[in-house]
Amino acid sequence: MAATRAPVSRPPLSIPALVIATLACAAALLSGCSDAGSPAKKDRTKDGTTQAVVPLAADDLQNAYLKVIKNVLPSVVQIQASDELGSGVVYDGQGHIVTNAHVVGSEKTFRVTTANSQNVLTARLVYT
Known part of the structure; x- marks a missing residue:
């Protein structure tokens, strides 16, 4: 006879905690895209000479990260389905997540909290 575990009940994450977690994940993922540690690359010009390509400065890279986060963050939502809690991203103008x-x-229905924490909506499963 197999032992079964009781479901683990977790307190829901607050939206600020969800935002911080999302930003930390985005920063960690995007930091792996940096080319700052590699030697400068060279491009050949039409006359056959080479020209070094200067990597982005740290400030430029950070500004690029902030721009991505600023654009994506309003699309991040919190999803609560009975005992589970997670995040999702609004995919299109119809509200698909x-x-x-x-x-x-x-579950077939869920509670969705928007990024501004002011709207709690009921959502239903469309496709798996």
Whole structure:
């Protein structure tokens, strides 16, 4: 006979905690895209000479990260499905949200909190 575990109840994350976690993940993912540690690349010009390509300065890279975060953050939502809590991203103008399957589990309806924390909406599963 297999032992079963009782579901683990987690307190819901607050929107500020969700925003901080999202920003930290975005920064970690984007930091792997940096080319700052590699030697300068060279491009050949039409006359056959080479010209060094200067990598982005740290401030330029940080500003690029901030621009991405500023554009994406309003699309991040919190999803609560019975015992599970996670995040999703609004995918289109119709309000479709993309999230991981483990967040929704076998549920068919969910509570969705928008990025501004002012709207709690009821959502339904469209496709898995």
